[in-house]
Amino acid sequence: MARIRVGIVGYGNLGRGVETALALQEDMELVGVFTRRDPAAVQTLRPGTAVRAITDLETMPGEIDVLVLCGGSKSDLAEQTPQLAGRFTVVDSFDTHVRVPEHFARVDAAARAAGTTAIISTGWDPGLFSINRLFGEAILASGSTYTFWGRGLSQGHSDALRRIDGVAAAVQYTVPSEEAVDRVRAGERPQLSTREKHTRECFVVLEEGADADAVREAIVTMPHYFEPYDTTVTFLDAEELARDHRGMPHGGFVIRSGESSPGTRQTIEYRLQEDSNPEFTASVLVAYARAAVRLDAAGDHGAKTPFDVAPGLLSPKTPEQLRAELL
Numbered sequence: 001m002a003r004i005r006v007g008i009v010g011y012g013n014l015g016r017g018v019e020t021a022l023a024l025q026e027d028m029e030l031v032g033v034f035t036r037r038d039p040a041a042v043q044t045l046r047p048g049t050a051v052r053a054i055t056d057l058e059t060m061p062g063e064i065d066v067l068v069l070c071g072g073s074k075s076d077l078a079e080q081t082p083q084l085a086g087r088f089t090v091v092d093s094f095d096t097h098v099r100v101p102e103h104f105a106r107v108d109a110a111a112r113a114a115g116t117t118a119i120i121s122t123g124w125d126p127g128l129f130s131i132n133r134l135f136g137e138a139i140l141a142s143g144s145t146y147t148f149w150g151r152g153l154s155q156g157h158s159d160a161l162r163r164i165d166g167v168a169a170a171v172q173y174t175v176p177s178e179e180a181v182d183r184v185r186a187g188e189r190p191q192l193s194t195r196e197k198h199t200r201e202c203f204v205v206l207e208e209g210a211d212a213d214a215v216r217e218a219i220v221t222m223p224h225y226f227e228p229y230d231t232t233v234t235f236l237d238a239e240e241l242a243r244d245h246r247g248m249p250h251g252g253f254v255i256r257s258g259e260s261s262p263g264t265r266q267t268i269e270y271r272l273q274e275d276s277n278p279e280f281t282a283s284v285l286v287a288y289a290r291a292a293v294r295l296d297a298a299g300d301h302g303a304k305t306p307f308d309v310a311p312g313l314l315s316p317k318t319p320e321q322l323r324a325e326l327l
C-alpha cells in the first residue's frame with residue numbers, strides 16, 4: 001500500500017518532534033519541512049530532510065496527503081490552519097482552550113468549502129486529556145473531574161520569568177500537589193483552590209549585579225502567573241541551568257472520581273509521564289494525521305476535534321487486526 005505523504009509546516013520544537021516521530025511510522029513518509037524562514041537557514045535533525053519555503057505549498061496539493069501544522073497557538077495556527085485547510089488535509093495542536101470554538105468554526109468553513117479534512121486541537125491537553133475527561137463524565141455521571149499537570153516545564157511561565165528585569169535565564173516547573181492528588185484518589189472529591197492543586201518551582205540565573213531579593217519578590221507577586229500559587233525560587237548559575245534543566249519534561253493526570261450508586265466509589269485515572277513534551281505531542285499529531293487521511297478518503301470532510309475521531313483510525317492496523325489483537 002502507498003505510504004502516507006506528510007508535510008511539516010513550521011519547524012520549532014514540535015516540528016522537530018514530528019520529524020522524529022515519522023521515522024518510527026512504517027506507513028508514513030516525510031515529504032519535507034515548510035517554513036516561513038529562509039529554508040537555507042533551517043537546520044533539520046535528520047540530514048536527509050528537505051526544507052522548503054511555505055509558499056512552495058501553493059503548487060503541491062497533489063504531492064502531499066496531510067500537513068502536520070506545528071506553528072504556535074498564540075499567533076500562527078489561527079491564521080495557518082484555516083488557510084491551509086483550504087487546500088490540504090491538516091492536523092494541528094491548537095491549545096488556547098477558550099478560543100477552540102472560534103478556531104473550529106473558521107477551519108470548518110474552509111475545509112468544507114475545499115473538501116478537505118482538518119483535525120484540530122490534537123496533542124495531550126487538549127487532546128488525550130480531553131478524551132479522558134469526556135470518558136470520565138460520560139461513564140461516571142455522578143462525580144467530579146480533576147486535571148493535574150506536571151511535574152513539567154511550562155514554556156509560558158518560563159517566558160514570563162525571562163521578561164523580569166535582572167533575569168538572564170530561567171525555567172519554571174509546574175508541580176501537582178501530592179496531598180491534593182492523594183485526596184482525589186481516595187475518593188474524597190474535594191473542592192480544590194488553584195493554590196491547593198499545583199505549586200510552581202522557578203530556577204533562575206541572575207544578570208550580573210541584579211538584586212536577588214527584588215527578583216524573587218517580582219516573581220512571587222506576579223499576578224496570574226505566580227501570585228495565585230505557592231512559588232519557590234532557586235538561584236543557580238548558567239552552567240547548572242544548562243546541565244540540570246535541559247529537557248522539556250511534562251505530563252499529568254486526569255482523574256474522574258464518582259459513585260455508581262450511593263457509597264459505591266468508582267475512580268478512573270489516566271496518567272502521562274513525558275521526558276519530552278514536544279516529542280510526545282508530535283507523536284499524537286502523527287497518529288491523528290493518519291486518521292485525517294482516512295477520514296478524507298472516506299469523504300468525511302470539515303473540521304473535527306479528537307472527540308469526533310474513532311480510535312481505530314489512529315492505528316496503522318486494519319479493523320480486522322484490531323478486533324483480533326486488541327479486543
Ligand code: NDP
Nearest residue numbers: 010011012013014035036070071072073093123124125126
Ligand atoms: P516553537 O516556538 O518552537 O515553534 C513555533 C514556530 O516558530 C515554528 O513553527 C517556526 O515556524 C517558528 N520558529 C521556531 N524556531 C524558530 C527560530 N529559531 N527562529 C524563528 N522562528 C522559529 O513552538 P513549539 O513547537 O514548542 O510549540 C508549538 C505549539 O504546540 C504551541 O504553541 C502549542 O500551542 C502547541 N502544543 C500543544 C500541546 C497539546 O497538548 N495540545 C502540547 C505542547 C505544545 P517557521 O518554521 O515557519 O518559522
